[in-house]
Amino acid sequence: MATYKEWVQGARPRTLPAAVAPVVIGAGSAYAxxxxxxxxxxxxxxxxxxxxxxxxxxxxxxxxIRGTDDTNVRIxxxxxxxxxxxxxxxxxxxxxxxxxxxxxxxxxxxxxxxTLWMIGVGLLAIIAAWFYTGGKKPYGYLGLGEVMVFIxxxxxxxxxxxxxxxxxxxxxxxxxxxxxxSLSCAILMVNNLRDIHTDPGAGKITLAVRLGEPGARLAxxxxxxxxxxxxxxxxxxxxxxxxxLITFVYIIPGVRQVLRGSSGxxxxxxxxxxxxxxxxxxxxxxxGMAIWRLxxxx
Numbered sequence: 001m002a003t004y005k006e007w008v009q010g011a012r013p014r015t016l017p018a019a020v021a022p023v024v025i026g027a028g029s030a031y032a033x034x035x036x037x038x039x040x041x042x043x044x045x046x047x048x049x050x051x052x053x054x055x056x057x058x059x060x061x062x063x064x065i066r067g068t069d070d071t072n073v074r075i076x077x078x079x080x081x082x083x084x085x086x087x088x089x090x091x092x093x094x095x096x097x098x099x100x101x102x103x104x105x106x107x108x109x110x111x112x113x114x115t116l117w118m119i120g121v122g123l124l125a126i127i128a129a130w131f132y133t134g135g136k137k138p139y140g141y142l143g144l145g146e147v148m149v150f151i152x153x154x155x156x157x158x159x160x161x162x163x164x165x166x167x168x169x170x171x172x173x174x175x176x177x178x179x180x181x182s183l184s185c186a187i188l189m190v191n192n193l194r195d196i197h198t199d200p201g202a203g204k205i206t207l208a209v210r211l212g213e214p215g216a217r218l219a220x221x222x223x224x225x226x227x228x229x230x231x232x233x234x235x236x237x238x239x240x241x242x243x244x245l246i247t248f249v250y251i252i253p254g255v256r257q258v259l260r261g262s263s264g265x266x267x268x269x270x271x272x273x274x275x276x277x278x279x280x281x282x283x284x285x286x287x288g289m290a291i292w293r294l295x296x297x298x
Contacts (some may be wrong), residue, residue: 001085001086002080002085002086006078006080006085006086006272007080007086007094009077009078009103010056010060010077010078010079010080010085010086010091010094011053011056012024012056012077013276014057014077014271014272014275014276015052015082016049016052017043017188017274017275017276017279017282018149018153018183018184018278019048019049019051019052019153019157020045020048020049020279020282021180021183021184021278021279021281022048022131022153022154022157022158022161022176022177022180022181022184023041023045023070023157023158023161024042024172024282024283024285024286024287025158025161025176025177025179025180025282025285025286025289026041026044026157026158026159026160026162026165026176026177026286027041027044027161027162027163027165027286027290028176028286028288028289028290029158029170029172029173029238029286029289030161030165030173031289032152032172032237032238032240032290033166033172034238035165035166035234036165036290037113037164037165037265038165039112040113040161040165041104041161041165042044042277043084043108043109043112044109044157044160044161044164046101046105047105047106047109047122047135048102048153048157050098050099050101050102050105050130051098051099051102051125051129052153053098054095054096054099054101054102054126054129055095055129055132057080057091057092057094057095057098057186057254058092058129058130058132058133058134059091059092059132059133059140060079060080060081060082060091060095060096061081061088061095061134061136062133062138063079063081063082063133064079064080064081064082064088064091064270065081065088065116065241066133066202066203066287067202068082068133068155068202068204070201073105073224084266086117087248091247093281094239095130098267099126099129099130100126102122102126102254103126103242106118106119106122107119107171108133109164110117110164112124113164113165113167114191115136115163115164115167116164118160118164121156122162123193123222125152125156128148128151128152128201129152130144132148140204140206141203141204141205141206142205143205143207143209143210145188145192145206145207146185146188146189146207146287148183149184149185149188149224150181150182150184150185150234151180151181153180153184154177154178154180154181154182154184154185155177155178155181157177158173158177158180158181159173159174159177160222167283169188170237171237172234172237172238172241172289175230175231175234175237176230176231176234176241176286176289178226178228178230179226179229179230179231179234179281179285180227180278180281180285182223182224182226182227182230183224183227183277183278183281184278185222185223186220186223186224186227186274186278187271187274187275187278189207189208189216189219189220189223190220190254190258190267190270190271190274191271192206192207192208192209192216193208193213193216193217193220193258193263193267194263194267194268194271195208196208196209196213196216200273207219216229217259217261218259219257220255220258221258222250223260224248224255224263228245228248231244231245231285232245234285234289235288237289238277238288238289239286239292240287240288240289240290240291240292241285241292243284243287243288244281244284244285244286244288247277247280247281249282250273250277250280251273251274251277253273254269254270254273254274254277254278257269257270
Protein backbone atom coordinates (compact mmCIF):
# COMPACT_ATOMS: atom_id res chain seq x y z
CA MET A 1 0.00 0.00 0.00
CA ALA A 2 1.50 3.30 -1.10
CA THR A 3 2.00 5.97 1.53
CA TYR A 4 0.70 9.52 1.19
CA LYS A 5 4.23 10.69 0.35
CA GLU A 6 4.53 8.07 -2.39
CA TRP A 7 1.19 9.11 -3.90
CA VAL A 8 2.43 12.71 -3.96
CA GLN A 9 5.69 11.61 -5.57
CA GLY A 10 3.69 9.52 -8.05
CA ALA A 11 1.91 12.71 -9.11
CA ARG A 12 5.39 13.91 -10.22
CA PRO A 13 5.28 17.45 -8.78
CA ARG A 14 8.37 18.43 -10.78
CA THR A 15 6.17 18.47 -13.89
CA LEU A 16 3.55 20.82 -12.41
CA PRO A 17 5.31 24.03 -13.51
CA ALA A 18 4.37 22.98 -17.05
CA ALA A 19 0.74 23.41 -15.97
CA VAL A 20 1.16 26.66 -14.03
CA ALA A 21 3.33 28.63 -16.47
CA PRO A 22 0.95 28.76 -19.47
CA VAL A 23 -1.92 29.91 -17.25
CA VAL A 24 0.20 32.71 -15.78
CA ILE A 25 1.22 33.81 -19.27
CA GLY A 26 -2.34 33.61 -20.58
CA ALA A 27 -3.66 35.61 -17.64
CA GLY A 28 -0.82 38.12 -17.97
CA SER A 29 -1.64 38.73 -21.61
CA ALA A 30 -5.29 39.29 -20.65
CA TYR A 31 -4.33 41.82 -17.98
CA ALA A 32 -1.99 43.45 -20.50
CA UNK A 33 -5.04 44.59 -22.47
CA UNK A 34 -7.00 45.42 -19.29
CA UNK A 35 -9.31 42.42 -19.62
CA UNK A 36 -7.98 40.21 -16.83
CA UNK A 37 -10.51 38.33 -14.68
CA UNK A 38 -8.78 36.80 -11.66
CA UNK A 39 -11.40 34.14 -10.76
CA UNK A 40 -11.28 32.84 -14.33
CA UNK A 41 -7.50 32.61 -14.12
CA UNK A 42 -7.78 30.60 -10.89
CA UNK A 43 -10.25 28.19 -12.52
CA UNK A 44 -7.94 27.78 -15.52
CA UNK A 45 -5.06 27.04 -13.14
CA UNK A 46 -7.06 24.37 -11.32
CA UNK A 47 -7.96 22.76 -14.65
CA UNK A 48 -4.34 22.70 -15.77
CA UNK A 49 -3.01 21.30 -12.49
CA UNK A 50 -5.65 18.56 -12.28
CA UNK A 51 -5.04 17.61 -15.90
CA UNK A 52 -1.28 17.40 -15.38
CA UNK A 53 -1.68 15.21 -12.30
CA UNK A 54 -4.10 13.03 -14.25
CA UNK A 55 -1.59 12.66 -17.07
CA UNK A 56 1.10 11.61 -14.62
CA UNK A 57 -1.03 8.98 -12.90
CA UNK A 58 -2.27 7.73 -16.27
CA UNK A 59 1.32 7.37 -17.47
CA UNK A 60 2.25 5.53 -14.28
CA UNK A 61 -0.65 3.12 -14.79
CA UNK A 62 -0.14 2.49 -18.50
CA UNK A 63 3.66 2.20 -18.37
CA UNK A 64 3.37 -0.01 -15.31
CA ILE A 65 1.02 -2.58 -16.81
CA ARG A 66 3.10 -2.67 -20.01
CA GLY A 67 6.29 -3.30 -18.10
CA THR A 68 7.88 -0.13 -19.47
CA ASP A 69 8.79 0.98 -15.95
CA ASP A 70 11.37 -1.71 -15.24
CA THR A 71 12.77 -0.35 -12.00
CA ASN A 72 15.87 -2.51 -12.33
CA VAL A 73 17.16 -0.46 -15.25
CA ARG A 74 15.27 2.85 -15.19
CA ILE A 75 16.25 5.94 -13.25
CA UNK A 76 13.77 8.53 -12.12
CA UNK A 77 10.79 9.31 -9.88
CA UNK A 78 8.59 6.92 -7.93
CA UNK A 79 6.55 4.57 -10.12
CA UNK A 80 3.55 3.38 -8.18
CA UNK A 81 2.61 0.46 -10.42
CA UNK A 82 6.10 -0.40 -11.66
CA UNK A 83 7.47 -0.64 -8.12
CA UNK A 84 4.42 -2.48 -6.79
CA UNK A 85 3.56 0.36 -4.40
CA UNK A 86 -0.08 0.55 -5.52
CA UNK A 87 -2.40 -1.63 -7.56
CA UNK A 88 -2.93 -0.72 -11.22
CA UNK A 89 -6.63 -0.16 -10.54
CA UNK A 90 -5.91 2.28 -7.71
CA UNK A 91 -3.58 4.34 -9.91
CA UNK A 92 -6.06 4.22 -12.79
CA UNK A 93 -8.76 5.48 -10.42
CA UNK A 94 -6.47 8.31 -9.30
CA UNK A 95 -6.00 9.32 -12.94
CA UNK A 96 -9.74 9.32 -13.63
CA UNK A 97 -10.48 11.26 -10.44
CA UNK A 98 -7.95 13.88 -11.52
CA UNK A 99 -9.52 14.09 -14.97
CA UNK A 100 -12.92 14.45 -13.30
CA UNK A 101 -11.66 17.34 -11.19
CA UNK A 102 -10.24 18.98 -14.33
CA UNK A 103 -13.58 18.52 -16.11
CA UNK A 104 -15.51 20.01 -13.16
CA UNK A 105 -13.44 23.18 -13.00
CA UNK A 106 -13.31 23.36 -16.79
CA UNK A 107 -17.10 23.26 -17.06
CA UNK A 108 -17.34 25.97 -14.42
CA UNK A 109 -14.86 28.14 -16.33
CA UNK A 110 -16.56 27.89 -19.72
CA UNK A 111 -19.99 28.40 -18.13
CA UNK A 112 -18.96 31.59 -16.33
CA UNK A 113 -17.03 32.81 -19.38
CA UNK A 114 -19.92 31.93 -21.72
CA THR A 115 -17.58 29.94 -23.98
CA LEU A 116 -19.41 26.62 -23.98
CA TRP A 117 -17.92 25.66 -27.35
CA MET A 118 -14.64 25.13 -25.49
CA ILE A 119 -16.10 22.02 -23.83
CA GLY A 120 -14.97 20.16 -26.94
CA VAL A 121 -11.43 21.45 -26.49
CA GLY A 122 -11.42 20.26 -22.90
CA LEU A 123 -12.68 16.83 -23.90
CA LEU A 124 -9.90 16.53 -26.48
CA ALA A 125 -7.37 17.49 -23.81
CA ILE A 126 -8.54 14.68 -21.52
CA ILE A 127 -8.54 12.17 -24.38
CA ALA A 128 -5.03 13.24 -25.35
CA ALA A 129 -3.92 12.95 -21.73
CA TRP A 130 -5.08 9.34 -21.50
CA PHE A 131 -3.84 8.12 -24.85
CA TYR A 132 -0.34 9.54 -24.37
CA THR A 133 0.60 6.16 -22.93
CA GLY A 134 -2.84 4.52 -22.77
CA GLY A 135 -4.70 2.41 -25.31
CA LYS A 136 -3.37 -0.10 -27.81
CA LYS A 137 -1.30 2.41 -29.78
CA PRO A 138 -0.27 5.24 -27.43
CA TYR A 139 1.09 8.20 -29.34
CA GLY A 140 3.78 8.73 -26.69
CA TYR A 141 5.34 5.48 -27.90
CA LEU A 142 5.40 6.77 -31.47
CA GLY A 143 7.44 9.92 -30.92
CA LEU A 144 4.44 12.27 -30.88
CA GLY A 145 4.52 13.23 -27.21
CA GLU A 146 6.16 16.59 -27.77
CA VAL A 147 3.62 17.50 -30.45
CA MET A 148 0.69 16.97 -28.09
CA VAL A 149 2.45 18.62 -25.16
CA PHE A 150 3.09 21.68 -27.32
CA ILE A 151 -0.55 21.81 -28.39
CA UNK A 152 -2.23 21.28 -25.02
CA UNK A 153 0.30 22.62 -22.49
CA UNK A 154 1.39 25.42 -24.79
CA UNK A 155 -1.24 26.66 -27.20
CA UNK A 156 -4.47 25.44 -25.57
CA UNK A 157 -3.55 26.21 -21.95
CA UNK A 158 -2.19 29.69 -22.69
CA UNK A 159 -4.62 30.85 -25.36
CA UNK A 160 -7.56 29.22 -23.58
CA UNK A 161 -6.75 31.19 -20.43
CA UNK A 162 -6.52 34.41 -22.42
CA UNK A 163 -9.64 33.76 -24.48
CA UNK A 164 -11.94 32.98 -21.55
CA UNK A 165 -11.09 36.41 -20.13
CA UNK A 166 -10.88 38.56 -23.25
CA UNK A 167 -12.94 36.60 -25.82
CA UNK A 168 -10.09 37.09 -28.27
CA UNK A 169 -6.41 36.21 -28.46
CA UNK A 170 -3.54 38.64 -28.78
CA UNK A 171 -0.24 38.45 -30.69
CA UNK A 172 1.65 38.50 -27.39
CA UNK A 173 -0.39 35.60 -26.04
CA UNK A 174 0.44 33.59 -29.17
CA UNK A 175 4.15 34.31 -28.70
CA UNK A 176 3.89 33.33 -25.04
CA UNK A 177 2.01 30.14 -25.92
CA UNK A 178 4.70 29.06 -28.37
CA UNK A 179 7.45 29.90 -25.88
CA UNK A 180 6.00 28.02 -22.93
CA UNK A 181 4.94 25.17 -25.20
CA SER A 182 8.56 24.83 -26.28
CA LEU A 183 9.67 24.69 -22.65
CA SER A 184 7.08 22.01 -21.89
CA CYS A 185 8.54 20.05 -24.80
CA ALA A 186 12.01 20.59 -23.34
CA ILE A 187 10.86 19.04 -20.05
CA LEU A 188 9.62 15.98 -21.91
CA MET A 189 12.71 15.84 -24.11
CA VAL A 190 15.19 15.80 -21.22
CA ASN A 191 13.02 13.27 -19.40
CA ASN A 192 13.08 10.97 -22.42
CA LEU A 193 16.78 11.64 -23.03
CA ARG A 194 17.38 10.16 -19.58
CA ASP A 195 15.62 6.95 -20.69
CA ILE A 196 16.85 6.93 -24.29
CA HIS A 197 18.72 3.63 -23.90
CA THR A 198 15.97 1.76 -22.02
CA ASP A 199 12.80 2.95 -23.76
CA PRO A 200 13.38 1.09 -27.07
CA GLY A 201 13.61 -2.21 -25.22
CA ALA A 202 10.11 -1.58 -23.87
CA GLY A 203 8.79 -0.65 -27.31
CA LYS A 204 8.69 3.05 -26.46
CA ILE A 205 10.05 4.99 -29.44
CA THR A 206 10.02 8.57 -28.18
CA LEU A 207 11.10 11.58 -30.20
CA ALA A 208 14.42 11.44 -28.33
CA VAL A 209 14.90 7.87 -29.54
CA ARG A 210 13.97 8.83 -33.11
CA LEU A 211 16.38 11.77 -33.14
CA GLY A 212 19.19 9.81 -31.54
CA GLU A 213 21.17 11.04 -28.57
CA PRO A 214 23.06 13.88 -30.35
CA GLY A 215 19.87 15.08 -32.04
CA ALA A 216 17.87 14.95 -28.81
CA ARG A 217 20.48 17.04 -27.02
CA LEU A 218 20.42 19.67 -29.77
CA ALA A 219 16.61 19.61 -29.81
CA UNK A 220 16.54 20.38 -26.09
CA UNK A 221 18.82 23.39 -26.58
CA UNK A 222 16.73 24.50 -29.56
CA UNK A 223 13.53 24.42 -27.51
CA UNK A 224 15.11 26.69 -24.91
CA UNK A 225 16.24 29.04 -27.70
CA UNK A 226 12.71 29.18 -29.14
CA UNK A 227 11.39 30.27 -25.74
CA UNK A 228 13.93 33.12 -25.70
CA UNK A 229 12.91 34.24 -29.18
CA UNK A 230 9.25 34.20 -28.18
CA UNK A 231 9.87 36.44 -25.18
CA UNK A 232 11.63 38.86 -27.53
CA UNK A 233 8.63 38.83 -29.86
CA UNK A 234 6.15 39.33 -27.00
CA UNK A 235 8.18 42.35 -25.91
CA UNK A 236 7.41 44.17 -29.14
CA UNK A 237 3.76 44.24 -28.06
CA UNK A 238 4.30 44.62 -24.30
CA UNK A 239 7.88 45.71 -23.54
CA UNK A 240 7.61 44.42 -19.98
CA UNK A 241 7.94 40.93 -21.45
CA UNK A 242 11.62 41.62 -22.08
CA UNK A 243 12.26 41.30 -18.33
CA UNK A 244 11.80 37.59 -18.95
CA LEU A 245 15.14 37.46 -20.76
CA ILE A 246 17.08 37.72 -17.50
CA THR A 247 15.63 34.37 -16.40
CA PHE A 248 17.66 32.50 -19.01
CA VAL A 249 20.72 32.86 -16.79
CA TYR A 250 19.13 30.16 -14.63
CA ILE A 251 18.76 27.55 -17.40
CA ILE A 252 22.16 28.02 -19.06
CA PRO A 253 23.89 25.49 -16.73
CA GLY A 254 21.24 22.91 -17.62
CA VAL A 255 21.72 23.48 -21.34
CA ARG A 256 25.47 23.10 -20.91
CA GLN A 257 25.01 19.82 -19.05
CA VAL A 258 22.82 18.42 -21.80
CA LEU A 259 25.10 19.54 -24.62
CA ARG A 260 28.18 18.20 -22.83
CA GLY A 261 26.72 14.71 -22.58
CA SER A 262 25.32 14.40 -19.06
CA SER A 263 23.26 11.25 -18.56
CA GLY A 264 21.47 9.17 -15.96
CA UNK A 265 20.94 10.83 -12.60
CA UNK A 266 22.61 14.04 -13.77
CA UNK A 267 19.68 14.51 -16.13
CA UNK A 268 17.27 14.30 -13.20
CA UNK A 269 18.89 17.50 -11.96
CA UNK A 270 18.47 19.07 -15.39
CA UNK A 271 14.85 17.93 -15.48
CA UNK A 272 14.18 19.64 -12.16
CA UNK A 273 15.97 22.79 -13.30
CA UNK A 274 14.00 22.86 -16.56
CA UNK A 275 10.72 22.51 -14.69
CA UNK A 276 11.61 25.33 -12.30
CA UNK A 277 12.78 27.47 -15.19
CA UNK A 278 9.47 26.96 -16.99
CA UNK A 279 7.66 28.34 -13.96
CA UNK A 280 10.09 31.26 -13.58
CA UNK A 281 9.77 32.01 -17.30
CA UNK A 282 5.99 31.99 -17.06
CA UNK A 283 5.91 34.28 -14.04
CA UNK A 284 8.32 36.84 -15.48
CA UNK A 285 6.69 36.83 -18.91
CA UNK A 286 3.14 36.95 -17.57
CA UNK A 287 3.82 39.64 -14.98
CA GLY A 288 5.96 41.60 -17.42
CA MET A 289 3.08 41.80 -19.89
CA ALA A 290 0.54 42.58 -17.18
CA ILE A 291 2.60 45.44 -15.77
CA TRP A 292 3.02 47.06 -19.21
CA ARG A 293 -0.69 47.41 -19.92
CA LEU A 294 -2.34 48.66 -23.09
CA UNK A 295 -5.91 49.92 -23.62
CA UNK A 296 -8.46 47.18 -24.21
CA UNK A 297 -9.63 46.51 -27.76
CA UNK A 298 -13.21 47.52 -28.45
